[in-house]
Amino acid sequence: MKIIKTENLSVGYENKAVVDGIEISGLKGQVVCLLGPNGAGKTTILRTLSGLLKPVGGTVYINDKAVDEIKKKDLAKQLSVVLTERFSGGLMTVFEVVSMGRYPHTGYLGRLNETDLEKVWEALESVNAEKLSGRYFEELSDGERQKVLVARALVQEPEIIVLDEPTTHLDIRHRLELIEILKKLSKEKNITVILSLHEIDMALKSCDKVVLVKDSKIIGYGIPEDVVDETIIKTLFSIRDANFNNLLGSIEISNLMEPKVFVLGGNGYGSPVYRLLAKYGIGAFTGVIHRNDVDYEIARTMGMGIESEEPFVDISESTYEKAKMNMGKMDILVDTGFPVGTTNRRNIEMVLHALEKGKTVISMRSKDECRRYFGSDSERIINCRLASNIVEIIGKLEKNEYLSKEVKEKRYC
Numbered sequence: 271m272k273i274i275k276t277e278n279l280s281v282g283y284e285n286k287a288v289v290d291g292i293e294i295s296g297l298k299g300q301v302v303c304l305l306g307p308n309g310a311g312k313t314t315i316l317r318t319l320s321g322l323l324k325p326v327g328g329t330v331y332i333n334d335k336a337v338d339e340i341k342k343k344d345l346a347k348q349l350s351v352v353l354t355e356r357f358s359g360g361l362m363t364v365f366e367v368v369s370m371g372r373y374p375h376t377g378y379l380g381r382l383n384e385t386d387l388e389k390v391w392e393a394l395e396s397v398n399a400e401k402l403s404g405r406y407f408e409e410l411s412d413g414e415r416q417k418v419l420v421a422r423a424l425v426q427e428p429e430i431i432v433l434d435e436p437t438t439h440l441d442i443r444h445r446l447e448l449i450e451i452l453k454k455l456s457k458e459k460n461i462t463v464i465l466s467l468h469e470i471d472m473a474l475k476s477c478d479k480v481v482l483v484k485d486s487k488i489i490g491y492g493i494p495e496d497v498v499d500e501t502i503i504k505t506l507f508s509i510r511d512a513n514f515n516n517l518l519g520s521i522e523i524s525n526l527m528e529p530k531v532f533v534l535g536g537n538g539y540g541s542p543v544y545r546l547l548a549k550y551g552i553g554a555f556t557g558v559i560h561r562n563d564v565d566y567e568i569a570r571t572m573g574m575g576i577e578s579e580e581p582f583v584d585i586s587e588s589t590y591e592k593a594k595m596n597m598g599k600m601d602i603l604v605d606t607g608f609p610v611g612t613t614n615r616r617n618i619e620m621v622l623h624a625l626e627k628g629k630t631v632i633s634m635r636s637k638d639e640c641r642r643y644f645g646s647d648s649e650r651i652i653n654c655r656l657a658s659n660i661v662e663i664i665g666k667l668e669k670n671e672y673l674s675k676e677v678k679e680k681r682y683c
């Protein structure tokens with residue numbers, strides 16, 4: 271059953287629409303998340319859904335009744351709101367703040383009976399905040415406050431909870447905890463949660479439905495796995511320099527600079543190096559990467575040049591030749607220390623080929639491992655255990671600074 275739905279809803283201020291044509295709904299127990307850039311209108315939509323703002327046009331229905339026809343006290347029993355405006359708890363304790371949420375059941379001056387008190391404890395327990403009950407609300411951290419405000423919303427025993435950017439100011443542990451709490455409430459208590467978030471990955475991984483708000487309209491709506499791809503996320507946030515990887519849920523900084531370094535990656539060993547080089551503005555090309563490798567996904571998202579191979583098969587002669595040709599255009603090769611197996615053995619040959627061609631080879635393997643793979647040629651390799659040193663070495667090479675054997679061994683091994 272659609273517990274909340276909108277019909278041709280238009281939201282805004284003083285009769286001027288900020289977003290229009292809104293047709294969304296929430297079923298019992300669903301988590302619905304609004305995503306969009308700053309100023310897109312997420313708060314305005316949430317306030318209108320909550321009956322705090324009159325629609326500019328159209329209607330919000332809660333349990334098939336138009337919100338503006340529902341009496342305030344009845345609405346408070348169906349829907350509670352946690353907004354971003356800072357709630358001032360004065361000199362109230364956490365228990366008193368949460369108790370305030372019982373007002374639709376007791377009246378503002380009503381006394382709490384035993385059932386009400388039980389509900390307050392239950393709400394505090396649901397958000398793992400029983401221990402905070404005696405503390406002053408104003409003394410709490412942002413993460414603790416947010417949980418208490420969710421408990422206050424919960425004690426209303428609503429069917430719907432609306433939250434505007436509830437994870438703002440929270441560290442990663444508290445973000446995850448809050449999202450877990452909201453998901454648990456939706457599944458165990460059948461509450462419909464409607465919220466806005468700025469963390470795209472969190473929204474995609476934890477919400478049942480997303481509403482993508484941009485340029486005064488809803489540009490995408492539905493189950494995240496069906497609706498969201500890299501193109502729509504880029505459109506939504508007008509991302510140019512950074513790219514979003516839908517599979518990994520990660521934001522990557524583009525590296526579109528002229529490649530100077532050939533990176534031998536694989537099995538995720540290339541990715542930290544790709545990111546490092548992008549951060550310091552050093553163009554890079556990578557290969558040979560199997561197309562089911564995480565390094566392939568990251569390099570592709572960063573817009574880097576890649577020589578790649580079909581998943582699970584040995585690197586073919588023709589792919590290897592193309593990679594060699596690309597490597598030949600660069601002065602430096604970085605061996606990231608990727609695990610060597612039967613299918614990617616040719617990447618080891620690439621190191622020897624680079625040395626043969628007089629390229630500078632930086633390897634992240636230990637000296638022993640280099641000796642094992644490259645024999646006496648390993649003497650000509652600069653060993654470097656820390657990724658961060660790669661940038662320093664490249665900088666020195668570019669300035670034609672001589673790297674003495676002593677310096678190399680002391681600094682980079």
Ligand SMILES: Nc1ncnc2c1ncn2[C@@H]1O[C@H](COP(=O)(O)OP(=O)(O)OP(=O)(O)O)[C@@H](O)[C@H]1O
Binds near residue numbers: 309
């Ligand atoms: N009280 C108001 N009166 C007039 N315009 C307002 C009011 N509040 C917000 N706006 C405008 O409405 C538009 C949408 O704002 P809203 O706060 O809903 O966006 P948002 O998507 O929640 O943004 P953010 O992610 O930055 O919180 C903005 O252009 C904003 O300036």
